[in-house]
Amino acid sequence: MKIRIMYDNKPTYLEVPDEDFTLMIDMDYEDRLSCAEDKETVSRRSPQEIMDERFNKPEYNNWHKLDRHSATTTPPKKLNGKRGYTKATDDNEGKNIKENTIELYPDNTDEVTREKQEEYEYLCEIIRKTLKEKQAELLIAIFLDGVSVTEYAEREGVSKSAISHRIDTAKKNFKKVFPESSTFPSCHG
Structure with missing residues (x-):
């Protein structure tokens, strides 16, 4: 059986054996049957009907939403693989043009930075409550701050092996207090 798949408003035909569709048809029928109020009106659909409903129609709608004005204006350019344009008027001619506006994409780097800082502070707090001060500062410096063992040893005025032993002890x-690592991020408490 040939199935039509739409992409960028262009059809592509795929030849698939009929027996490969039986599972898809059964799953679609069961899904629609479980959601239907009048179960007698639900019937099995053809593979093409299922593809049109679940894939082709949403794909067309997405394409149409972005490209419906391309016949009357210049095609939009892509910005980093995304379209980021709004309508604006040209002061000289007063006709519609599309203008690149990066402002459509929010800048949430501050939020990400703030969340990382909160995560860092939370982890430091747990380590400081659990361990003695020197052990806590050692683990924070090595594992959270990324200080090398050599650098930390020089800062403390001891050998690398002494720092390695202190890390193992810490x-x-x-691990006596937290024997297993959690599967949840620390922001979940």
Whole structure:
């Protein structure tokens, strides 16, 4: 059986054996049957009807929403793979043009930075409550701040192996309180 798949308002035909559609037809029928108020009106649909409803129609609607004015104006350019244009008027001619507006895409780098800072502070608080001050500062510096063992050893005026032993001890003490790692991010508490 040939199935028509629409992409960018252009059809592509795919030849698929009829027996490959039986599961899709059964699943579609069961889904629609479970949602229907009058179950007697629900019937099995053809694979093409299912494809049109679930894929082709939404694809066309998305294409049409973005490209419906391309016949009368110049085709929109893409910005980083996304369309980011609004209508504006040209002061000289007064006709509709499309203008690149990056303002349509919100800048949430501050929010991401703030969330990372909150996560960092939360982890530091847990480590400081769990361990002695020197062990807590050691783990924070090495694992959260990214300080190398060599650099930390030089800062403390001891050997690298001494710092490695202190890390192992701090890890063991921390694992006594938190024996397993959580599957939830720390922001869930």
